[in-house]
Amino acid sequence: MSDWSELDAFLETDPADVGCDEAMRILHVYVELVVSGEDAAARYPGVASHLRQCGPCGEDFEGLLALVTDPPPEGVGRRLRKKLRGGR
Ligand SMILES: [Zn+2]
Numbered sequence: 001m002s003d004w005s006e007l008d009a010f011l012e013t014d015p016a017d018v019g020c021d022e023a024m025r026i027l028h029v030y031v032e033l034v035v036s037g038e039d040a041a042a043r044y045p046g047v048a049s050h051l052r053q054c055g056p057c058g059e060d061f062e063g064l065l066a067l068v069t070d071p072p073p074e075g076v077g078r079r080l081r082k083k084l085r086g087g088r
Contacts, residue, residue, distance in 0.1 A: 016049060018044075019050065020050070020054060022050075023057050024057065027047070027061060027064060028064065030044055030051075031065050035069060
């Protein structure tokens with residue numbers, strides 16, 4: 001009785017997959033959305049689904065995300081901290 005779950009799995013694998021070219025084209029925008037706390041997956045569901053399914057693109061995404069988030073730009077961090085402290 002796994003007919004329905006198989007169908008579900010099939011549907012889930014390719015709802016709106018944009019493909020490698022399109023995913024790579026939007027990747028930097030997508031990463032920026034993620035970093036700024038936006039719901040990137042809701043904005044670009046096709047890219048989100050592609051990154052989940054495509055190994056190489058998923059790795060590119062992880063790499064870019066790490067690159068953007070790992071070394072926090074000092075100026076921004078300081079300003080943000082000041083802002084947070086000032087807001088309280
Ligand atoms: Zn891909």
